[in-house]
Amino acid sequence: MIRHTINLKERSYPICITTNFDELGKTVLSLRTGKKILVVTDENVDRFHSEECIKRLEESGFEVFKHVLAPGEEYKTLDAVYEIYKKLVEYKLDRNSSLVALGGGVVGDISGFAAATYMRGIHFIQIPTTMLSQADSSVGGKTGVDFDGHKNAIGAFYQPRLVFMNINTIKTLPKREVSAGLAEVVKHGLIMDAEYCEYLSDNAGKIFAFDENVLQYLAKRNVSIKGQVVEQDEKENDLRAVLNLGHTIGHAVETAMDFKLLHGECVSIGIVGAFRLSHRMEVLPESIVEQVKALLVKLELPVSLPGMDVDKVFQQIFYDKKVKDNKLKFVLPRRIGEVFQYTVEDTELVKKVLAD
Ligand code: NAD
Ligand code: ZN
Structure with missing residues (x-):
């Protein structure tokens, strides 16, 4: 088991990266x-993984x-949170009890918000x-739900006590979901590690074959x-915003498409948009845009819609929380492995990029 600590x-809290649930x-x-734990999961995850998790905890x-x-x-709503509160009350969980989110980002975001707010x-x-x-x-530690058509409109910063990652759980995940998640992985490389992007390109086949060593390396x-990034700027005052690469356009696409595309797919389209914008601003050559697109395609992600x-989509961008005084704040690439924050005043340029 690999242990990493977030300080x-x-x-501080540990992140355990493992290949099974033995030590959960x-x-x-x-x-x-x-002693009391409420495990929150969803129907798909329940089918594959909750029995083993619950067994390990009960043992x-x-x-x-x-x-x-x-x-x-579509179920990342306050109603879902309400149902969790009802269970927490019904099973008499108190301030010393734990809520476990077993699942993807939707389960994590909903459960985290319930955990943050139940009994304070x-x-x-x-x-x-x-x-x-x-x-x-x-x-x-970002938690929350969508509200009234707005993505993550209600939420809280609330850090977990523990993250327990069994990398083999993703073997039961549909391939489209694996790819969608890889958009955030590519993002990590693009914002600060060009070599990581190369690694992803070289090992795409092994990722889809669920090679344990490769998956463990990715998790690490x-x-x-x-x-x-989070250690330096927990509440997103400044630096943490770099993690939003691809998300200004991505979130807008996600909402404009009524959440019919997966989050990661929208991020992939948004990443290409950010690179195109940098190119239009003459920050980087077109060859870099093409290189990034090739990596995303290799990981079976969409690069246009x-x-x-x-x-x-353009209208939706203005609903985004990063808009100040009608100016669009973007995280843009300087090259592969480095980004900068920039307020785009020429919003027509953004429209052109979307139409590209
Ligand atoms: P998800 O939780 O909806 O999971 C994707 C699908 O896979 C679901 O149908 C789920 O039931 C199924 N699934 C999950 N694990 C499975 C498994 N092991 N085997 C089989 N099926 C499985 O989506 P996601 O992509 O994990 O997360 C997306 C969400 O995360 C979005 O709501 C996004 O806003 C949010 N998000 C939050 C943060 C944050 O910092 N809090 C960061 C990025 C994204
Ligand atoms: Zn994201």
Whole structure:
């Protein structure tokens, strides 16, 4: 088991990267929390992984309850949080109890928000089971739900006590979901590690073949890059914004398409948009745009959206929280492995990029 620690001002927490659930009970026990645990999962994850997780926790003496959510972004709502609160009350979980999120980013974001707010905060443990949640969402403490058509409109920063990553859980994930998660992985390379991008390009086949060594390396690298950024800027005052590469356009596409595309797919399209914008601003040559597109295609991600409603996406960008005084704040690439933050005043340029 590989252990990585995220060191934050108020608390640190371990991230365990493993190939099975054998040490789950023991690891949770070491947190010295109360005996009651509510495991929140969704229907798909439940089918494959909750039995083993719950068994391991019970073996270590925990009293475990389970709540199964309907899967998918459309259920990332306050209603889902409400149902969790009802279970927490019904099973009499108190401030020393724990809420475990077993699933992808949707389960993690919903459960984390419930954990942050129930009794002003109970212990929260993430067991991410998707490429996206292992690479990105389980680390860093952003939690929340969508509201009234707006992505992540309601939420809180709330750090987990533990992230327990069994990399083999993603073997049961549909291939499209694996690719979607890889968009955030590519993002990590693009913002600060050009060599990592090369590694991804060279090992694409092994990733899709679920090669344990390659998956472990990815998990380690992702946690280290995301951890480093979050440690320096937990509440996104400045530096953490670099993790939004591809997300200004990506979120807009996601909402404009009524969440019919996966988050990672929209991020992939957004990443290409950010590189095109940098190219139009003469920051980098077209060959770099093509290189990034080739990497995304290799990882089976979309790089454009034929027939996309450019006006709708453009409008949606202005709803995004990064908009200030009608100016668009973007994270843009300087080269592969380095980004900068820039306020785009010529918004027509953005429209052109979307139409490219
Ligand atoms: P998800 O949780 O919806 O999971 C994707 C699909 O895979 C779902 O249908 C799920 O049921 C299924 N699934 C999950 N694990 C499985 C497994 N091991 N085997 C089989 N099926 C499995 O989506 P996601 O891609 O993990 O996360 C996307 C969400 O994460 C978005 O809502 C996004 O906003 C959020 N996010 C949050 C952060 C953050 O910092 N909090 C960062 C990035 C993304
Ligand atoms: Zn994302």
